[in-house]
Amino acid sequence: MRFMTSSDKPDRAADAPETTDDAHTGVAALDWAAASADPQYRAAVVDLLGALAYGELAAFERLAEDAKLAPTLDDKAELAKMASAEFHHFEQLRDRLAEIGEDPTSAMEPFVAAYDGFHKQTAPSDWLEGLVKAYVGDSIASDFYREVAARLDSDTRALVLAVLDDTGHGGFAVEKVRAAIEADPRVGGRLALWARRLMGEALSQSQRVVADRDALSTMLVGGVADGFDLAEVGKMFSRITEAHTKRMAALGLAA
Amino acid sequence: MRFMTSSDKPDRAADAPETTDDAHTGVAALDWAAASADPQYRAAVVDLLGALAYGELAAFERLAEDAKLAPTLDDKAELAKMASAEFHHFEQLRDRLAEIGEDPTSAMEPFVAAYDGFHKQTAPSDWLEGLVKAYVGDSIASDFYREVAARLDSDTRALVLAVLDDTGHGGFAVEKVRAAIEADPRVGGRLALWARRLMGEALSQSQRVVADRDALSTMLVGGVADGFDLAEVGKMFSRITEAHTKRMAALGLAA
Numbered sequence: 286m287r288f289m290t291s292s293d294k295p296d297r298a299a300d301a302p303e304t305t306d307d308a309h310t311g312v313a314a315l316d317w318a319a320a321s322a323d324p325q326y327r328a329a330v331v332d333l334l335g336a337l338a339y340g341e342l343a344a345f346e347r348l349a350e351d352a353k354l355a356p357t358l359d360d361k362a363e364l365a366k367m368a369s370a371e372f373h374h375f376e377q378l379r380d381r382l383a384e385i386g387e388d389p390t391s392a393m394e395p396f397v398a399a400y401d402g403f404h405k406q407t408a409p410s411d412w413l414e415g416l417v418k419a420y421v422g423d424s425i426a427s428d429f430y431r432e433v434a435a436r437l438d439s440d441t442r443a444l445v446l447a448v449l450d451d452t453g454h455g456g457f458a459v460e461k462v463r464a465a466i467e468a469d470p471r472v473g474g475r476l477a478l479w480a481r482r483l484m485g486e487a488l489s490q491s492q493r494v495v496a497d498r499d500a501l502s503t504m505l506v507g508g509v510a511d512g513f514d515l516a517e518v519g520k521m522f523s524r525i526t527e528a529h530t531k532r533m534a535a536l537g538l539a540a
Numbered sequence: 541m542r543f544m545t546s547s548d549k550p551d552r553a554a555d556a557p558e559t560t561d562d563a564h565t566g567v568a569a570l571d572w573a574a575a576s577a578d579p580q581y582r583a584a585v586v587d588l589l590g591a592l593a594y595g596e597l598a599a600f601e602r603l604a605e606d607a608k609l610a611p612t613l614d615d616k617a618e619l620a621k622m623a624s625a626e627f628h629h630f631e632q633l634r635d636r637l638a639e640i641g642e643d644p645t646s647a648m649e650p651f652v653a654a655y656d657g658f659h660k661q662t663a664p665s666d667w668l669e670g671l672v673k674a675y676v677g678d679s680i681a682s683d684f685y686r687e688v689a690a691r692l693d694s695d696t697r698a699l700v701l702a703v704l705d706d707t708g709h710g711g712f713a714v715e716k717v718r719a720a721i722e723a724d725p726r727v728g729g730r731l732a733l734w735a736r737r738l739m740g741e742a743l744s745q746s747q748r749v750v751a752d753r754d755a756l757s758t759m760l761v762g763g764v765a766d767g768f769d770l771a772e773v774g775k776m777f778s779r780i781t782e783a784h785t786k787r788m789a790a791l792g793l794a795a
Contacts (some may be wrong), residue, residue, distance in 0.1 A: 345620055349604030358597070358645045362634065365600055365627050370626040379617065390613045397613075402704075521575070 312438055320438035329504035330441055335392030336494065338378035339395065343400040345371040351415035367419055367454040374448045381444050395498060399490040406486045413465055413477050416458040421483050423455030424532055428525045459536060463522060468535045477538040484529055563663065567693055577692035584759035586698055590647030593633035594617045596654040599677060600626040606670035622674055622709040629703045636699050650753060654745040661741045668720055669734050671713040676738050677709030679787055714791060721792045732793040739784055
């Protein structure tokens with residue numbers, strides 16, 4: 286994506302070898318037909334797809350709303366473009382749920398409160414906050430998709446990677462935020478606090494989901510998929526937080 | 541589009557033979573390179589593309605906002621789908637402006653006040669008003685695209701027809717509105733008033749644009765394109781209003 290520097294967008298092959306590694310083991314070596322014979326794995330994937338689908342739909346709504354804060358028509362169009370991309374991700378995930386015989390609405394409903402809570406707590410008060418949120422949200426979503434992909438059966442993995450491949454539209458925000466901070470360094474302090482609040486709220490809502498959803502959590506902590514234990518989940522959250530911190534620093538924000 | 545009956549969506553070949561007629565005359569017989577040699581025609585097309593582009597971007601924003609009124613996730617997804625389609629139309633129109641060497645923002649700016657005024661005056665107060673607005677707006681846009689296409693050079697016409705071809709996502713609204721009226725006939729009276737207000741506001745904003753934009757108006761009244769005179773413009777507005785009235789009747793609303 287334009288304006289992205291190599292520090293903004295890590296090389297996938299180098300940073301996430303597991304997603305390009307053909308030597309998958311455990312569930313990752315199976316396709317959906319084989320893997321879904323385990324009802325717990327199936328329930329976990331339905332949860333995952335439901336959570337991702339509603340996340341994309343909620344992101345669409347909030348980005349479209351935040352586009353109203355744009356100072357120019359170009360800026361508005363950029364945020365609208367991200368919103369539209371999220372909507373297409375939603376469609377892919379929803380269609381997949383229907384394809385495997387699940388009701389998309391039922392699959393999404395358990396996650397509505399967490400996402401709506403997140404967005405309610407993090408409504409940007411101006412355009413720059415909106416840009417930072419768009420960028421942070423998009424980046425964390427990419428990181429999470431990449432992390433989770435390797436733990437999935439080959440069919441679900443292909444879908445998650447396809448959605449991931451079309452993520453990363455938030456890069457346009459980087460240059461604009463950087464320019465605003467250069468023009469007025471005090472902006473940096475305010476946005477750094479904002480970015481920290483975004484991450485804090487995201488983590489707190491994620492914990493709520495993990496506590497509520499047994500099948501999904503079990504998959505993440507290794508009860509079903511391969512090689513995942515509680516320490517590994519902790520490491521995943523650490524890696525995502527660390528990547529966030531690096532991105533914020535690259536943006537001129539001490540996270 | 542699903543749920544559309546033949547009375548909702550007229551057969552293009554029968555109702556708008558001019559768009560499928562190969563025997564184009566005047567400007568319609570030229571391509572953009574030839575037609576745009578006339579600076580007045582060029583200015584008119586830039587106005588038209590700017591007006592359509594901002595109309596699509598504004599529609600995207602309002603549909604995305606109105607999606608929040610949806611009672612179910614399915615309904616929300618339907619309105620979000622329309623919003624996303626409008627965004628892709630915007631992209632095509634904006635890209636075409638850039639392709640012919642015009643700044644899209646400058647081309648759109650003269651029309652911002654009219655569209656924003658329209659949407660400000662017609663913010664739906666509930667989901668059914670939102671559905672009627674989505675359907676009416678989508679239908680009027682289709683009618684206008686179809687009418688105007690025949691007056692354009694072949695390249696601009698191809699673009700307008702391509703966008704038109706992807707319009708008509710509002711059909712899902714028909715069945716829902718009809719069901720709501722059946723369940724409570726008083727709803728019909730309220731929505732009929734609402735639809736009349738939408739059309740009135742659309743006409744009043746269109747008149748404002750026609751009064752302000754010389755090149756565009758001149759093209760519409762026949763100064764540049766072929767066969768268009770003031771009476772013809774009046775007829776065009778009549779045809780669009782009449783089609784609207786028919787659609788509203790089919791929906792169970794006396795318009």
